[in-house]
Amino acid sequence: MTKAKPVEREPSATKNELILAGAMQEFLEHGYAGARIDRIVEAAGVSKATVYRYFPDKEALFTALIQQMSCRKELFQIQSPSSYEDEPISFLKNYANTMLENVSGDPQVLTLLRIIFGESGRFPQLARAFAVNIEKVSLDFLTQYFASHPKLQIADPEVSARIFIGTLVHFVIIRDVLHSGDLMPMDRDRLLAGLIQSIVN
Amino acid sequence: MTKAKPVEREPSATKNELILAGAMQEFLEHGYAGARIDRIVEAAGVSKATVYRYFPDKEALFTALIQQMSCRKELFQIQSPSSYEDEPISFLKNYANTMLENVSGDPQVLTLLRIIFGESGRFPQLARAFAVNIEKVSLDFLTQYFASHPKLQIADPEVSARIFIGTLVHFVIIRDVLHSGDLMPMDRDRLLAGLIQSIVN
DNA sequence: GTCTATATCAGGATAGAC
DNA sequence: GTCTATCCTGATATAGAC
Numbered sequence: 001m002t003k004a005k006p007v008e009r010e011p012s013a014t015k016n017e018l019i020l021a022g023a024m025q026e027f028l029e030h031g032y033a034g035a036r037i038d039r040i041v042e043a044a045g046v047s048k049a050t051v052y053r054y055f056p057d058k059e060a061l062f063t064a065l066i067q068q069m070s071c072r073k074e075l076f077q078i079q080s081p082s083s084y085e086d087e088p089i090s091f092l093k094n095y096a097n098t099m100l101e102n103v104s105g106d107p108q109v110l111t112l113l114r115i116i117f118g119e120s121g122r123f124p125q126l127a128r129a130f131a132v133n134i135e136k137v138s139l140d141f142l143t144q145y146f147a148s149h150p151k152l153q154i155a156d157p158e159v160s161a162r163i164f165i166g167t168l169v170h171f172v173i174i175r176d177v178l179h180s181g182d183l184m185p186m187d188r189d190r191l192l193a194g195l196i197q198s199i200v201n
Numbered sequence: 202m203t204k205a206k207p208v209e210r211e212p213s214a215t216k217n218e219l220i221l222a223g224a225m226q227e228f229l230e231h232g233y234a235g236a237r238i239d240r241i242v243e244a245a246g247v248s249k250a251t252v253y254r255y256f257p258d259k260e261a262l263f264t265a266l267i268q269q270m271s272c273r274k275e276l277f278q279i280q281s282p283s284s285y286e287d288e289p290i291s292f293l294k295n296y297a298n299t300m301l302e303n304v305s306g307d308p309q310v311l312t313l314l315r316i317i318f319g320e321s322g323r324f325p326q327l328a329r330a331f332a333v334n335i336e337k338v339s340l341d342f343l344t345q346y347f348a349s350h351p352k353l354q355i356a357d358p359e360v361s362a363r364i365f366i367g368t369l370v371h372f373v374i375i376r377d378v379l380h381s382g383d384l385m386p387m388d389r390d391r392l393l394a395g396l397i398q399s400i401v402n
Numbered sequence: 403g404t405c406t407a408t409a410t411c412a413g414g415a416t417a418g419a420c
Numbered sequence: 421g422t423c424t425a426t427c428c429t430g431a432t433a434t435a436g437a438c
Binding site for chain 1: 231232233234235311312314315316317318319320321322323325328329331332333336337340356357359360361363364366367368369370371372374375378379380381384385387391392395396398399400402
């Protein structure tokens with residue numbers, strides 16, 4: 001008879017984990033202001049009083065959750081599984097494809113992006129946590145890659161990393177975040193070819 | 202004694218305009234779910250019943266407002282005032298600088314970006330309106346520009362436009378939306394020089 | 403420590419006077 | 421057409437039993 005859709009967890013999960021898992025469902029689906037403690041309670045299978053014993057208020061629960069998610073780099077899986085020793089062109093293509101597939105293939109990642117962006121005005125520290133854990137890691141990695149391959153003749157590795165990531169992020173934003181890939185179609189392989197071309201000359 | 206901060210408008214403004222102006226303040230500041238009809242009423246200086254006479258519900262008011270804002274291209278002022286006949290390098294630099302200054306100089310534009318992104322899951326049609334009115338216009342313009350300057354030797358103008366806009370948008374996102382420019386500093390002129398360099402070869 | 407039950411209040415929306 | 425006054429739902433948060 002229960003209308004709850006409880007979080008799937010082993011019974012060994014701590015209450016803290018149960019609450020955070022329920023909060024994830026709720027905040028990702030409805031945003032901060034739209035999230036309802038009652039639904040978190042229902043999904044987590046604990047009482048409301050328990051939630052308030054673990055977290056002082058809704059805001060603290062929200063920031064704890066989002067900060068934890070921003071640290072889970074595997075969600076974005078930017079680190080390509082492709083070999084670092086491949087030819088640069090195939091390495092870069094592989095790196096980009098991995099990122100594009102992981103981001104747009106996982107609706108949770110897109111929803112997290114929407115929340116971080118949408119709440120970046122009211123929760124700037126969350127935006128910064130995301131930036132340093134996800135964006136900076138990717139940029140630093142690519143900068144390092146470009147700098148350590150002198151044969152590529154990259155004049156300014158940091159700028160090239162910005163161009164590379166920026167083009168991909170913008171592509172994802174139009175296609176997946178704004179649901180507008182059909183309004184301005186762009187073939188992924190064509191974009192990648194041109195992008196890599198313009199960076200490695 | 203009134204605690205209201207009424208929208209500044211000439212008395213000639215219609216109720217419809219007053220309501221939309223008040224809604225703009227409120228939705229931009231608090232997002233969709235966080236916005237309060239009472240505050241819109243207060244800012245607009247009309248009664249709550251009047252709001253509901255002009256708009257069936259909160260959602261309709263929200264979509265009407267955001268769609269109207271997405272059409273006001275002058276908010277983004279992407280069309281650079283610089284002469285179309287300039288040397289390509291100075292034209293592109295000027296174009297980019299104009300965009301960067303207009304976007305990051307106007308907090309309202311940043312807030313609109315946050316709302317569009319943040320609500321793009323629940324209001325996909327608003328995201329698409331923004332994409333077609335703002336993003337597509339810029340991309341088409343730059344594509345046209347690249348294509349009509351054969352001396353630039355642009356192999357794929359559409360891709361180059363994506364790279365150009367994407368790099369700039371990503372720069373704005375990190376610096377202004379996510380408040381994280383200091384975590385991964387990048388000089389604007391240095392980025393622009395490298396970006397233009399990599400596009401015009 | 404966890405639950406049930408409730409206090410408290412603010413939200414969106416409407417009825418009815420003018 | 422506009423306002424005042426109000427309904428009713430549902431929100432966050434807490435008190436007190438176990």
